[in-house]
Amino acid sequence: MSTSVENEPAPRRRRGRRPAGEVRAEVLAAAAALLFDDGMAAVTFERVSAASGASKTTLYKWWPSPGALAAEAYFDRVEQALEFPDTGDVETDLRSQLLAFTDLMTHDRAGQVVRELIGAAQGDLALRTAFAASYGRPRRDAAIRVLARARDRGQLREDAPLDVVVDQLWGACYHRLLVLDEPLSPELVDRLVHNALHGAAPAGGAAR
């Protein structure tokens, strides 16, 4: 009997046989669907388990909290839309990535979702840590890799502060959204990129 079972094709839902990477992808997709449809409160291990077929034990093993899962699910869901182009022209590439980002924040449910995640994180240290680790810093790292290639091509100064450029582009957008409650526009993107690259001091660089 056991030999015959082993020879049968694994049933679709036979979870033990599915590769961990596949289970993980399904969990993240299920969590993102709950997050985007019903908000953070919907992302519980109970509901994600029911929606993905992964056991709650697995979820507890992989994520310290439902908030950490929600943060990673958000990253997973928007990663493709926020890919960094690399055409060889840093000013064009920054502008087109920022346009994709501001478009997502403005016209997609992602804008409300990220607002909810960042808002909740301010009163919840574990969620803040998870959001920074799963979203904020990986996105910054991706931007810094693109900026470092531009620097290597001579399009940025040798000593250009790449982390600061990230704060002054994407961080500036978050400032408009979270603190000033103002919309993002393509015109703002142009002005942010121009000032981060060329500065507000007069040409020649003497600000004094």
Added chain:
Amino acid sequence: MSTSVENEPAPRRRRGRRPAGEVRAEVLAAAAALLFDDGMAAVTFERVSAASGASKTTLYKWWPSPGALAAEAYFDRVEQALEFPDTGDVETDLRSQLLAFTDLMTHDRAGQVVRELIGAAQGDLALRTAFAASYGRPRRDAAIRVLARARDRGQLREDAPLDVVVDQLWGACYHRLLVLDEPLSPELVDRLVHNALHGAAPAGGAAR
């Protein structure tokens, strides 16, 4: 009888006689004390009325919600610490104001309070509107006035985007705090100011 009452000195708590500006200042101070001691949940019209002696009717007349009162009380409390110096050297002035700001965010209870206000505002449109109107935009206006004087002295380009400079200095700090969950340092302040004024492109300005 009524004549004799009128001739008596007004009792200390005879509210009708106090100038509105004085009452308003006491209300804001009482609300700030509750906010800084016990957090946003403590700022109710009930408790602020009891602590300040102003009637709840007055509070309802002056503020649309306790959140709006909390936002203005925060502004009122930190305004002096965040004054903009104007020594005539824009780079020095920006650096010293940002050091005062990052010091307040890091070493004062104000850091937790503003985090709580901005966090709660993300799920509460009325609070977000009130916080932007009572804190975010007045602070930006104050910074822009200082930057405009620097531009008039020739220390910034004629067409320098002053609102963008604000996003790229104070907004960049909020990005570190709220999204990246990273501490602010004097060294970061130097790098933010330098890049906002001089840019990341090579000298000569050609980023392509």
